[in-house]
Amino acid sequence: MVNVEELGWDVRTVGELDHMILKAPHVKLRSAMEGRNGDVVYSIDLRLTLPNREYLPITLLHSFEHFLLAGFRKYMPENFVCVAPMGCQTGLYLVLLNEGSADAICGVYENILNDILSATEVPYTHASECGHFENHSLDQAKDLARRLLDSKSVWQQVV
Ligand SMILES: [Zn+2]
Numbered sequence: 001m002v003n004v005e006e007l008g009w010d011v012r013t014v015g016e017l018d019h020m021i022l023k024a025p026h027v028k029l030r031s032a033m034e035g036r037n038g039d040v041v042y043s044i045d046l047r048l049t050l051p052n053r054e055y056l057p058i059t060l061l062h063s064f065e066h067f068l069l070a071g072f073r074k075y076m077p078e079n080f081v082c083v084a085p086m087g088c089q090t091g092l093y094l095v096l097l098n099e100g101s102a103d104a105i106c107g108v109y110e111n112i113l114n115d116i117l118s119a120t121e122v123p124y125t126h127a128s129e130c131g132h133f134e135n136h137s138l139d140q141a142k143d144l145a146r147r148l149l150d151s152k153s154v155w156q157q158v159v
Contacts, residue, residue, distance in 0.1 A: 001034070002032040002034055002040055002100065004029060004032060004100070007029075007032075007100045007101050007102055008101060008102030008103055008156075009028075009029040009100075009102050009156075010156070010158065012159075013028055013029075013158040013159060014028075014029050014030070014031070014032075015030065015031065016030075017158070017159065019051040019052065020051075020052070021159045022047065022050070022051055022158060022159060023050070023154070023157055023158060023159060024047045024048065024049050024050045024051070024090070024091075025046075025047055025048050025049070025091075025147075025148050025151055025154075025155060026045070026047045026154070026155055026156065026157065026158045027044065027045070027046060027047075027102070027105065027106055027109065027155045027156060028044065028045040028047065028158045029042065029043075029044055029100065029102070030043040030044060030045050030093075031043045032100055039097060039098055040097070040098055040100060041081070041095065041096075041097055042095070042096045042097075042099065042100040043093065043094070043095055044093075044094040044095075044096065044105060045086075045091055045092075045093065045094075046068070046083075046091050046092045046093075046094055046109065047090060047091040047158075048064075048090060048091045048092070048144065048148065049089075049090045049091070050090070051088065051090050054090070055088070055089040055090060056089045056090065056144070057089075057137075057140065058089065058135070059135050059136060059137045059140065060137055060140040060141060060144060061085045061089055061092070062085070062132065062135050062136060063122045063136045063137055063138065063140065063141040064085075064092065064141055064144065065083060065084065065085050065092060066122050066123050066124050066125065066130070066136070067112060067115070067116050067119070067122065067123060067141060067145075068083045068092060068094070068112060069083055069123070069124065070123035070124065071108070071111070071112030071115060072094070072096075072108065072112070075108040075111055075112070076096065076099060076108055078097075078098075078099075079096045079097050079098055079099035080096060080097075081095040081096060081097050082094075082095045083095070102156065106152075106155055106156070109155075110149065110152060113145040113148055113149050114145075114149070116141050116142060116145035117142055117145055117146065117149075119138065119141075119142075120138075121138060122136045122137075122138050122141065
């Protein structure tokens with residue numbers, strides 16, 4: 001059994017929650033799924049804006065997806081499985097293998113956001129690497145990264 005409290009998560013906020021009581025931005029463990037051989041798949045919500053209140057433009061969400069993809073590949077190559085935008089446009093889903101530490105995940109997230117601030121281009125924006133390569137905004141990504149870094153102290157206050 002995975003001990004989520006030992007990994008630094010508030011056990012009351014793991015799983016599905018009423019979206020009306022969520023705070024944002026936040027980093028939240030959605031689930032820890034243990035396989036037959038002891039490997040664990042962690043699903044994490046990177047919530048960027050308040051549900052039912054503020055929606056991110058698709059262009060921004062798309063660029064953020066690319067930055068997080070490049071960043072988690074760089075900082076957690078052994079653990080990173082995937083990152084994908086939420087259809088409601090308020091955040092992204094992150095999936096990791098055998099890394100569920102809240103501190104480790106928030107630390108890498110912070111590194112990636114800082115990397116965005118100093119980036120000169122959005123990664124993987126050649127037509128051979130992306131399904132809508134013209135749909136990106138470095139400036140919007142920087143504004144959002146700054147906003148998220150400013151509220152780092154509340155990332156783990158989910159409700
Ligand atoms: Zn793309």
